[in-house]
Amino acid sequence: MSGIDIVARVLNDGGARGEAMVLDEPLSFWGGFDAQxxxxxxxxxxxRGHCIAGRFLxxxxxxxxxxxxxxxxxAIRRGVGPVGIALGKPDVNVAVGAMVAGALYGVQVPxxxxxxxxxxxxxxxxxxxxxxxxxxxxxxxx
Numbered sequence: 001m002s003g004i005d006i007v008a009r010v011l012n013d014g015g016a017r018g019e020a021m022v023l024d025e026p027l028s029f030w031g032g033f034d035a036q037x038x039x040x041x042x043x044x045x046x047x048r049g050h051c052i053a054g055r056f057l058x059x060x061x062x063x064x065x066x067x068x069x070x071x072x073x074x075a076i077r078r079g080v081g082p083v084g085i086a087l088g089k090p091d092v093n094v095a096v097g098a099m100v101a102g103a104l105y106g107v108q109v110p111x112x113x114x115x116x117x118x119x120x121x122x123x124x125x126x127x128x129x130x131x132x133x134x135x136x137x138x139x140x141x142x
Contacts (some may be wrong), residue, residue, distance in 0.1 A: 003135055003137055003138060003139040003140075004009070004118075004121050004122065004126075004136075004138040004139075005135070006087065006111035006118045006129075006135075006137075006138070007136075008113060008114045008118075008134040008135075008136050008138040009090075009112065009113040009114075009134060010110070010111075010112060010113075010133065010134040011087075011090060011091075011094070011098075011111040011112065011113055012095045012098040012099050012108075012109065012110060012132070013057040013108075013109065013110060013132050013133065013134070014084070014098075014102070014108030014109060014110035014132060015108070015130055015131055015132050016054055016063055016083040016084035016108075016109065016110050016128075016129070016130045017056075017083065017127075017128070017130075018054055018056040018082075018083040018084065018127075019054075019055055019056065019124075019125060019126070019127060019128070019131045019141075020055070020056050020124055020125060020126040020127075020129060020138060021047075021050070021052060021056065021057050021082075021083075021124050021127045021142065022057035022058045022059075022122055022123060022124045023045075023046075023057065023058065023059040023060070024026075024047065024105075024118065025045055025046055025047075025059075025060070026038060026045045026059060026060055026061045026062055026063040027040065027042070027045060027059055027062060028042060028062065028063045028064035028068075028069050028095065028117075029061060029064055029067075029068040029071035029072050029075075029093075029097065030064045030065050030067030030070070030071045031064060031067075032045060032063065032064065033052065033075070033081070033131045034140045035070075035072075035074040035078070035081075036050075036053045036073040036074075036075075036078060036080070037044055037051065037080055038052045038053035038075055038078075038080030039051045039052075039075070040052065045080055046124070048140060050063065050107065050128070051080070052075075052081065052082045053075075053079070053080040053081065053082075054078075054082070055082050055083065056082060056083055056084045056085075056127075056128040056129070056130070057082040057084070057085045058085075058086045058114075058119060058122050059085075059086075059087060059088070060087070060089065060116075061087055061088055061089040061091060062063055062086040062087065062091045062093065062094050062121070064077055064093065065093075066093060068091070068093035068096075068097055069093050069094075069096040069100055070097070070099035071097065071100060072094060072097025072100075072101065072109075073097045073098075073100040073101045073104065076097075076098070076101035076105060076109055077101060077104070077107075078109050079106050080108075081101070081109065082109065083109060084109055084110045084111070084112070084123060084128070084130050085098065085102040085110070085111045085112070085123075085136055086111075086113070086114050086119065086136065087105055087111070087112070087113055087114070088110045088114065088115065088116055088119050089113075090113050094111055095111045098110070098111045110130050110132075110134075112130065112136060114136070116139070119139075122138050123125055123140070125140075125141045126139060126141065127138055127139045127140075127142070128134070
């Protein structure tokens with residue numbers, strides 16, 4: 001299988017490289033995962049127990065509240081956050097969390113918006129690389 005190239009809409013710019021983790025359901029970054037470990041803790045989430053640390057997170061949307069930026073920024077500060085996030089629906093709270101981490105901790109985590117058809121082509125375990133400006137490349141595992 002050949003790689004996939006996507007030009008995404010940028011919500012927070014930056015470059016990243018990591019293994020894709022495609023979530024089946026939305027995730028709350030304030031109560032749905034542990035910002036100290038990066039582990040999904042939502043009792044009802046299909047990927048409960050999985051860790052987002054160092055992964056390129058791909059999800060349909062986030063679920064949650066105004067606490068989302070704090071959860072994301074704290075996980076990034078601790079080194080257990082995702083290296084990048086691609087959403088199916090725009091979310092200012094996710095983007096702000098990544099922006100705060102960049103401003104306070106010097107860690108740039110891109111947040112991108114991709115449509116459902118593009119997101120459906122991506123698989124957990126794919127090698128994802130994002131260049132500043134929103135160009136995403138995904139290749140199957142070696």
